[in-house]
Amino acid sequence: MKADGVIQVLNPATGECIASVPDLCREAITLAFDDAAAALPEWRARTVEDRCAIVGRLGDLLRRDAGRLATIMTREQGKPLAEARGEVAYAAGFFDVAAHEAPPLLTRPLRTSLLPGGKELRVLAQATGATACITPWNFPIAMIARKLAPALATGCTQVIKPDERTPLCALALAALAEEAGVPAGVARTVTCEPSRFAAVAFSHPAVRFVSFTGSTEVGRLLIAHSAQRVVRLGLELGGLAPFIVLEDADVDAAVAQCAASKFRNAGQTCICANRILVHDRLHDSFVERLAARASSLRVGRGLSPGTEVGPLIDDDGMAKAERQVADALSRGARLVTGGHRVHVEGCLDRFLAPTVLADVPTTALCFREETFGPIAPVARFRLEDEAIAIANAAPYGLAAYVCTRDTSRADRLARELEAGIVGINDGTPSSPLAPFGGVKPSGWGREGGPEGLLEYCDLRMVSIGGAPPIGGAA
Numbered sequence: 001m002k003a004d005g006v007i008q009v010l011n012p013a014t015g016e017c018i019a020s021v022p023d024l025c026r027e028a029i030t031l032a033f034d035d036a037a038a039a040l041p042e043w044r045a046r047t048v049e050d051r052c053a054i055v056g057r058l059g060d061l062l063r064r065d066a067g068r069l070a071t072i073m074t075r076e077q078g079k080p081l082a083e084a085r086g087e088v089a090y091a092a093g094f095f096d097v098a099a100h101e102a103p104p105l106l107t108r109p110l111r112t113s114l115l116p117g118g119k120e121l122r123v124l125a126q127a128t129g130a131t132a133c134i135t136p137w138n139f140p141i142a143m144i145a146r147k148l149a150p151a152l153a154t155g156c157t158q159v160i161k162p163d164e165r166t167p168l169c170a171l172a173l174a175a176l177a178e179e180a181g182v183p184a185g186v187a188r189t190v191t192c193e194p195s196r197f198a199a200v201a202f203s204h205p206a207v208r209f210v211s212f213t214g215s216t217e218v219g220r221l222l223i224a225h226s227a228q229r230v231v232r233l234g235l236e237l238g239g240l241a242p243f244i245v246l247e248d249a250d251v252d253a254a255v256a257q258c259a260a261s262k263f264r265n266a267g268q269t270c271i272c273a274n275r276i277l278v279h280d281r282l283h284d285s286f287v288e289r290l291a292a293r294a295s296s297l298r299v300g301r302g303l304s305p306g307t308e309v310g311p312l313i314d315d316d317g318m319a320k321a322e323r324q325v326a327d328a329l330s331r332g333a334r335l336v337t338g339g340h341r342v343h344v345e346g347c348l349d350r351f352l353a354p355t356v357l358a359d360v361p362t363t364a365l366c367f368r369e370e371t372f373g374p375i376a377p378v379a380r381f382r383l384e385d386e387a388i389a390i391a392n393a394a395p396y397g398l399a400a401y402v403c404t405r406d407t408s409r410a411d412r413l414a415r416e417l418e419a420g421i422v423g424i425n426d427g428t429p430s431s432p433l434a435p436f437g438g439v440k441p442s443g444w445g446r447e448g449g450p451e452g453l454l455e456y457c458d459l460r461m462v463s464i465g466g467a468p469p470i471g472g473a474a
Helices: 026-045 048-064 066-077 081-107 142-154 167-180 194-203 216-226 251-267 283-296 315-330 384-392 407-416 449-454
Strands: 006-010 017-022 111-114 120-127 130-134 157-161 187-189 207-213 232-236 241-245 273-279 334-337 355-358 375-381 399-403 421-424 457-464
Touching (some): 006 167, 017 066, 017 167, 026 130, 026 157, 026 187, 026 194, 048 081, 048 142, 066 081, 066 167, 081 449, 130 142, 130 194, 142 187, 216 232, 241 251, 251 273, 251 399, 273 283, 273 384, 315 355, 315 375, 375 384, 384 407
Parallel strands (some): 241 273, 355 375, 399 421
Antiparallel strands (some): 120 457
16 A cells, blocks of 8 residues: 555454555666666676675575565465465575586586587577566565576576566565675665656666566557567466366365465465366365365464464455355356455454355356465366367466376376376475476466576577588678
């Protein structure tokens, strides 16, 4: 919430103002990018081993302060404290991976080829330069870590713009970066209105790469901004993940993985199960067991012991979730459990009971737009090809899930499903070790693993001459 040049940080559960941060003006944002540009030559000139020692220390500091950081996160974002601690550990993993993977990537050619006549071709990876990142509220430390860790390890500088609703995690991470030894100007965090930040980031002459996690609608706006100076983009955008349960699946295991995917962070994740497709033979059993699991989840404040589902981020999020439930019911879906608000003493009315809907038509809103709430809509299918067609009909392609005991079917569907991430009997597939990203309008580029480091590198081809060829191409 903005007021008089400051951004008030509100606890989503209670509405309490827990802090205020400055809503920086264009001049202050520009200064942050000036600092990043000025710090770049010295930081890029350091040995990769020196940089990675600092990156590794930052991961260690995250683990050291996990309890404190998790409490900050729960207060400003709302997720249960146990989940917040898990996010801090996940975030630390990106610094570990970057520190381990950057030295071999940057100290030797990616590829060397010898051509007839003695010519040698080398492909080198080098730091892109000054970068910017714009991160969302749902994972306020992990989304920064996925971008900052590879930037620092490869020799880039970065200006970080956290979501206005969750800036405190970003500021706490910035303090730890300074403690780890990140020099002044190399990693700057600014708090401000997002369009103002984007205007500066895409117009500043030093910026070479902008990484964004958020909605596809905003991603399209950033693509238009990037065209002005032809600034490279990394985009992790919307999802509408199908969760396919084939007729040979272990029902109990499928329910456990679906619940883990769907109800984590109150369903406010970009890769959570959004369209649950269950074979007709298993549908009724699956729905019954998923509903039992959903109704057993404890809803409450994130800091309360035992809480498993916290509040939605704001009133708009609650209204969207309720609109999707009402729409599905109006189209003939059946409410199995949930669908109502849960009163939590001393809190705002932003808690939705974990909800399971059965026999949901694929025309329902919850099958056509990302939910970001604890709503599990289930539809039947009879043929594998039918499930694949429904899954791939969505305009998005971030994540997809398959539950089956048949490894050959799993391998086939992993290739046929149009998604950047496929979980086979796994509802939580993301890892700092592996590339994360989507296809279609779900984004460009990858984060995590060595592939995520390459996003912050320019590839340079070096040709070492031998005997000159006859003819040739420009």
